[in-house]
Amino acid sequence: MSTAPRLTALDALHRSLGATMTDFAGWDMPLRYASERDEHNAVRTKAGLFDLSHMGEITLTGPEAVKVLDYALVGNISTVGVGRARYTHICQEDGGILDDLIVYRLGETEFMVVANASNAQVVLDALTERADGFEAEVRDDRDAYALIAVQGPESPGILKSLTDADLDGLKYYAGLPGTVAGVPALIARTGYTGEDGFELFVSPEHAVELWQALTEAGEGVGLVPAGLSCRDTLRLEAGMPLYGHELTTSLTPFDAGLGRVVKFEKEGDFVGRAALEAAAERAATNPPRKLVGLIAEGRRVPRAGFPVVADGQVIGEVTSGAPSPTLGKPIAMAYVDAAHAAPGTSGVGVDIRGTHEAYEVVALPFYKRQK
Amino acid sequence: MSNPQQLRYTKEHEWLSDAVDGVATVGITEFAANALGDVVYAQLPAVGDTVTEGETCGELESTKSVSDLYSPVSGEVVEANQDVVDDPALVNTAPFEGGWLFKVRLSEEPKDVLSADEYAALTHSDN
Numbered sequence: 001m002s003t004a005p006r007l008t009a010l011d012a013l014h015r016s017l018g019a020t021m022t023d024f025a026g027w028d029m030p031l032r033y034a035s036e037r038d039e040h041n042a043v044r045t046k047a048g049l050f051d052l053s054h055m056g057e058i059t060l061t062g063p064e065a066v067k068v069l070d071y072a073l074v075g076n077i078s079t080v081g082v083g084r085a086r087y088t089h090i091c092q093e094d095g096g097i098l099d100d101l102i103v104y105r106l107g108e109t110e111f112m113v114v115a116n117a118s119n120a121q122v123v124l125d126a127l128t129e130r131a132d133g134f135e136a137e138v139r140d141d142r143d144a145y146a147l148i149a150v151q152g153p154e155s156p157g158i159l160k161s162l163t164d165a166d167l168d169g170l171k172y173y174a175g176l177p178g179t180v181a182g183v184p185a186l187i188a189r190t191g192y193t194g195e196d197g198f199e200l201f202v203s204p205e206h207a208v209e210l211w212q213a214l215t216e217a218g219e220g221v222g223l224v225p226a227g228l229s230c231r232d233t234l235r236l237e238a239g240m241p242l243y244g245h246e247l248t249t250s251l252t253p254f255d256a257g258l259g260r261v262v263k264f265e266k267e268g269d270f271v272g273r274a275a276l277e278a279a280a281e282r283a284a285t286n287p288p289r290k291l292v293g294l295i296a297e298g299r300r301v302p303r304a305g306f307p308v309v310a311d312g313q314v315i316g317e318v319t320s321g322a323p324s325p326t327l328g329k330p331i332a333m334a335y336v337d338a339a340h341a342a343p344g345t346s347g348v349g350v351d352i353r354g355t356h357e358a359y360e361v362v363a364l365p366f367y368k369r370q371k
Numbered sequence: 372m373s374n375p376q377q378l379r380y381t382k383e384h385e386w387l388s389d390a391v392d393g394v395a396t397v398g399i400t401e402f403a404a405n406a407l408g409d410v411v412y413a414q415l416p417a418v419g420d421t422v423t424e425g426e427t428c429g430e431l432e433s434t435k436s437v438s439d440l441y442s443p444v445s446g447e448v449v450e451a452n453q454d455v456v457d458d459p460a461l462v463n464t465a466p467f468e469g470g471w472l473f474k475v476r477l478s479e480e481p482k483d484v485l486s487a488d489e490y491a492a493l494t495h496s497d498n
Contacts, residue, residue: 020405020408031435035408036409036434037409037460229408229435233434299411299412300414301412301432301437303436322434322435323409323432323434330411330412353437
């Protein structure tokens with residue numbers, strides 16, 4: 001197997017825009033085009049254009065496709081209507097999180113599962129195995145799609161100028177097939193930025209054409225190309241977890257404060273049910289640690305893996321940290337002992353290369369858009 | 372990207388001006404600033420600190436990472452750029468000018484510095 005990074009259909013375009021590229025889960029992806037802070041602020045106040053073609057699409061079809069997903073995932077996929085989407089997790093038998101996913105119901109018997117690039121193969125393998133014995137087909141569609149996201153308050157206006165699709169009728173976490181700039185696309189009102197926005201799944205051969213049309217449509221309203229660096233600070237401000245940071249196989253959804261995605265009330269057994277029932281009980285009565293937000297009083301930035309301290313004792317660990325462009329201060333997500341997890345808990349700090357810097361414990365998210 | 376001819380450079384991507392009355396100015400190069408991304412925090416040596424050529428004397432923190440700052444020369448720090456402490460983005464917008472970091476009274480001549488051309492060859496940048 002080659003170790004050369006995979007290139008998206010937009011690779012040449014990124015290079016012509018002067019992007020700084022980075023290896024991400026085996027893909028060569030744009031990290032930033034110019035200033036990541038400017039890109040971040042553009043998404044919060046105007047709009048940003050992202051290449052997310054590294055995300056892993058898996059299609060399930062067949063009369064029992066919905067049964068496969070109800071069995072394989074922790075969510076209640078039967079209740080997702082055609083044209084709607086659901087955020088969910090796929091867990092191991094022991095309840096550990098294999099990945100977080102978005103499932104789009106494209107038809108009664110057709111679903112698209114979108115996995116993180118780093119986990120796409122694991123998810124594909126698990127779904128294939130868990131579909132055994134069901135009347136359903138699991139298809140690897142990673143190469144079938146490029147994914148372009150336009151995110152930010154100006155994104156509905158930008159997209160409206162390029163499509164006849166009913167965007168006003170397209171709710172958050174919904175997706176419908178349509179045509180954008182003459183290109184067939186699955187138009188989804190989803191994102192990972194904390195802003196209104198759209199994700200457009202298209203054939204890779206149409207990616208450049210669509211990117212250019214969006215760029216032109218957004219020219220007058222401040223749309224800028226935006227890289228993975230600002231995507232990370234945008235999702236962190238919005239309190240959204242990132243697999244490998246807030247979510248891992250050694251945590252259950254309940255440990256991550258996302259127990260609401262687990263639907264015990266659904267019909268039939270599902271992978272991880274017994275372990276997750278125990279995890280739910282533990283989280284309710286005796287949680288070991290809780291996921292919290294931390295805001296710096298100083299200016300040094302906490303990074304993943306840094307110890308969280310109180311009274312000279314380690315009480316937790318930072319999972320994600322960055323300077324927040326919106327707050328103007330360093331912020332972090334961290335798992336901390338339940339005794340120190342209440343917002344406003346005093347005396348909490350982060351050990352930043354040997355110095356204990358003071359941090360305020362806050363509830364997530366750091367940022368919520370005004371609707 | 373252009374590296375001013377009159378400056379000297381290090382492999383750690385610092386620049387050093389010619390000394391005036393024994394005092395030289397230190398900063399990081401545009402190449403380094405671009406590689407770091409937006410600088411959000413600068414910890415500079417304090418006035419009166421002794422710095423040693425090739426040793427760390429501070430840190431620059433960007434959105435994605437933190438980098439040690441190495442002194443390109445030995446001597447005593449006589450000034451730190453408060454403008455950069457207040458607005459670290461100056462390192463990105465004017466690395467060779469307003470984004471300078473500190474000034475040193477040289478205790479000896481630096482041993483391991485490069486010309487602009489040598490530095491450009493090191494970074495494969497245009498000069």
